[in-house]
Amino acid sequence: MWRAYLRAPSEGFGGFDYRDRSVVVVGIPIDFTSSYRSGSRFAPSAIREVSQSIELCSVCGNCVVEEAGIDDLGDLVPVPGDVERSLEIVEEMAMEIAREGKRIIAIGGDHTVTQALYSGVSKGVGEEPCILVIDAHLDLRNELVGRYSHATCMRRLLERAQPPAIVWFGVRAFSSEELKEARRIDVPHVVVKSIDVLRDPSDAIARASRGLECCRKLYLSIDVDGFDPAFAPGVQTPEPVGIHPIHFVELLQSINVEVVAADIVEVSPPYDRGGSTAALGARLVVEIAAKIYEQMGEMKVRGW
Ligand SMILES: [Mn+2]
Numbered sequence: 128m129w130r131a132y133l134r135a136p137s138e139g140f141g142g143f144d145y146r147d148r149s150v151v152v153v154g155i156p157i158d159f160t161s162s163y164r165s166g167s168r169f170a171p172s173a174i175r176e177v178s179q180s181i182e183l184c185s186v187c188g189n190c191v192v193e194e195a196g197i198d199d200l201g202d203l204v205p206v207p208g209d210v211e212r213s214l215e216i217v218e219e220m221a222m223e224i225a226r227e228g229k230r231i232i233a234i235g236g237d238h239t240v241t242q243a244l245y246s247g248v249s250k251g252v253g254e255e256p257c258i259l260v261i262d263a264h265l266d267l268r269n270e271l272v273g274r275y276s277h278a279t280c281m282r283r284l285l286e287r288a289q290p291p292a293i294v295w296f297g298v299r300a301f302s303s304e305e306l307k308e309a310r311r312i313d314v315p316h317v318v319v320k321s322i323d324v325l326r327d328p329s330d331a332i333a334r335a336s337r338g339l340e341c342c343r344k345l346y347l348s349i350d351v352d353g354f355d356p357a358f359a360p361g362v363q364t365p366e367p368v369g370i371h372p373i374h375f376v377e378l379l380q381s382i383n384v385e386v387v388a389a390d391i392v393e394v395s396p397p398y399d400r401g402g403s404t405a406a407l408g409a410r411l412v413v414e415i416a417a418k419i420y421e422q423m424g425e426m427k428v429r430g431w
Contacts (some may be wrong), residue, residue: 129220132205139199140178146196149423150416151229151315154202155217155244157236158395160210160276164363166397169368171202171234173396173405174412181409183341185417186376190359192416197232210275214243218250225251230419232412235392237363238266238277241348243286245291248346248388256387257292257342258284259335261353262377263321263366267305277363277393282308290314294338295351296331296378297321298371315341321353324370332374338380347380347389349411351404359407361399372407379418386422389415391401 149311156172161167170400183193203220205213217240224231227247233244246343249255260266267285271278292409299321301309307361309318317338324331339345352362355369394408 129203129216129223130425132203132216133201134198134204136181138173138175138334140175140197141183141192142179143196143199145198148196148198149229150195150232150419151198151200151224152232152234152412153200153220154234155236155240156202156204157210157213157240159208160236160239160272161363162272162276162278164395164398167237167393168237168394169396170394170405170408173399173402174234174394174408175199176412177402177406178409178412181406181413183413185414186410187380189417189421191420192413193327195420197412197416210239210273214239214275217243218247221388222251230386231388232415233390234408234412235390235394237277238280238350238392241280241390241393244388244390245346246287251343252387254344255287255289255291256344256346257294257339257384258346258348259294259296259339260348260350261296262348262350263297263300263352263369264364265295265301265305265309266348267308268302269304285312285314292316292338292341294335295319296335297324298338299368300366321368323368324374325368328374328377332378332381335378339382339384342384344387345384349384349389349391349417350393351391351408352393354407359404359419361395361404362393363395372410375411377412379414382418386415386419
């Protein structure tokens with residue numbers, strides 16, 4: 128059913144042809160509950176475009192993505208204006224792909240898409256993966272532009288029957304309602320604030336990593352506003368005093384838990400003068416895909 132909503136890309140991520148690979152990119156251009164600087168519906172095409180020109184070896188020298196490639200399904204364009212129906216379709220897609228043993232890297236859209244992706248992936252892999260969230264925000268509001276939006280996505284996720292253990296990394300913007308909610312969370316969770324990362328990166332990364340030690344599988348959700356606006360200016364809700372991309376790269380390297388899916392959300396191309404945010408989005412796809420292939424042991428990893 129969800130395939131009816133799929134639009135093939137004019138050129139796949141990284142310029143690869145479709146070959147039934149283990150890592151799958153899909154764009155989810157949903158931003159109709161954005162409250163500010165909307166435009167993340169244009170992120171999948173902006174990220175695809177810049178992906179044609181970036182190198183496909185990881186910044187650490189791992190060239191597995193260049194060798195193995197990535198499949199690009201194109202964009203899943205559900206029902207404009209109907210957020211709940213759209214999320215059902217996204218969930219169905221994520222479930223089916225995860226069930227095939229493939230690893231989705233979804234490109235948003237705004238953060239609203241995460242709960243549906245997570246829900247589908249957890250059904251597909253048959254368990255609730257832990258979740259690592261890179262974000263300036265906690266997204267724990269009960270309502271903002273309705274119950275399903277970019278500002279409520281983690282609240283909805285933690286309302287699941289079996290809420291996942293969760294690690295936030297790079298947080299620096301929250302309301303008193305969200306702080307109250309954060310204190311109520313009764314699953315293992317760690318909040319690593321961006322100021323802690325900036326003051327002592329090794330200690331902060333170790334703390335986040337330790338928070339994932341109890342996990343068997345991991346879902347990665349990257350809201351690019353977690354990075355400082357110097358690196359990611361083109362986002363819906365910019366917040367100063369954010370992390371550097373290298374902090375994420377080092378955190379990713381330190382993770383020993385199996386990454387089963389990821390999303391990269393909140394790139395807003397209309398506000399991305401110079402295109403550095405889309406370039407960061409494309410770079411994140413490559414780094415995460417490299418990590419997944421390395422963990423799957425599918426390819427001989429060569430580095431220098
Ligand atoms: Mn955010």
